[in-house]
């Protein structure tokens with residue numbers, strides 16, 4: 366039973382990682398910006414959802430809207446106000462990384478001082494677990510997370526193949542100079558990448574806030590996992606990020622079954638090292654992103 | 656004075672402080688094919704990129720339709736310029752169909768006009784129909800080049816810059832392509848700046864020729880003056 370329980374938890378967590386990783390991968394793949402503050406977007410969305418629901422007592426639909434809006438605004442503002450100037454001055458990858466990492470820390474501290482550093486979680490009717498079998502507790506949230514992730518990935522696939530912006534983002538990931546030659550603006554596409562990529566963290570942020578709970582460092586943790594998932598999945602591959610996120614989520618939880626809780630993060634990196642050594646291009650790795 | 660589509664005056668372009676174009680002046684008349692030739696590294700591609708706004712210029716100025724050109728390909732595209740870049744002008748992961756639809760969106764072709772516009776390009780490059788749904792990365796170099804040319808035509812440009820369009824194309828195919836492009840150019844009054852290594856074929860469809868050497872213009876004249884090979888050898 367414990368196995369089934371952990372598998373169910375793993376699927377939920379994996380769905381969240383998958384979405385967050387896909388968001389990071391989308392942004393990095395198309396803009397080549399190492400958006401480490403993607404984790405901060407996650408934390409902001411989670412806290413504002415919590416605040417709107419529990420603090421302001423808004424209906425959950427409004428709370429979801431607040432979370433989505435805050436994530437998109439934060440992502441786009443960072444792109445416009447921080448990454449764009451760095452790119453204009455041809456700043457190095459390292460500049461981007463340090464700036465982005467710094468933003469992550471600032472946000473973590475801000476959230477801590479505004480909302481407190483402790484663990485918070487908001488209970489919704491969906492969070493209540495029911496004992497479906499002796500020893501197996503499932504909440505509607507478990508299933509919902511997986512369903513929402515599937516819906517998001519189907520929608521994302523459709524977006525990338527059937528809309529102009531989606532095609533533009535794919536083009537940008539392959540060859541930015543040619544994108545300009547076509548008469549498109551990489552800068553403008555970059556804004557779309559940030560809006561869309563940031564939007565993808567929202568379901569995960571909400572499920573985390575309503576499920577296992579959040580603390581100011583939550584973004585940091587999710588980001589680290591997403592980063593591993595992006596590499597395991599093959600950099601730039603959305604499908605790969607999705608599968609790897611799911612794999613890591615499940616593996617992390619199943620590791621608890623045999624090895625104990627303290628091993629859950631180590632297992633993520635064990636998977637990462639395995640891929641780096643034996644299949645550096647990842648699941649669906651293409652050699653194009655270099 | 657004839658109608659000048661593009662006028663380049665004393666243009667200076669460099670990469671990271673190293674000058675590549677030093678004091679280039681040239682113009683492209685409307686309704687003409689201007690052929691630009693020169694040895695490898697002369698700066699032909701750089702000149703085309705500068706005119707199209709892909710690389711900034713440090714000195715001189717560029718006028719397009721009498722107005723100062725903007726260093727932004729998007730603005731130049733909207734103003735009626737289009738470029739077939741050197742090398743592979745396609746995205747390997749996208750199908751030809753996707754490439755064309757992206758190209759039309761980029762060029763601001765109104766939605767209603769799109770199906771007809773595609774038909775029009777297909778009538779100029781009928782071979783494209785055969786691989787319309789194939790990923791560009793799975794096409795041969797010549798087929799990719801055709802897609803790249805087709806894409807550049809989607810906006811019905813007033814001025815088309817072509818950087819070695821014959822690369823990858825079978826000589827016969829390039830010949831076959833030159834005819835329709837010349838015809839199209841004469842019908843629409845479009846101006847073309849053509850950079851070519853295949854000088855023989857290029858001269859057949861050109862109205863005027865300029866020769867470049869190490870970032871400078873060294874000769875300007877009529878294609879007929881170059882048809883005798885000795886002159887050409889001397890200029891290179």
Ligand SMILES: Nc1ncnc2c1ncn2[C@@H]1O[C@H](COP(=O)(O)OP(=O)(O)OP(=O)(O)O)[C@@H](O)[C@H]1O
Pocket residue numbers: 670675693694695696697698699700701702741
């Ligand atoms: N992106 C770049 N950065 C630095 N130098 C460059 C760049 N592109 C071109 N150059 C340099 O500028 C000079 C001119 O290059 P350009 O590509 O314009 O020549 P070209 O006449 O088109 O040559 P080819 O016939 O080989 O295509 C060359 O010396 C090249 O090394």
Ligand SMILES: [Mg+2]
Pocket residue numbers: 699700701741818
């Ligand atoms: Mg060249």
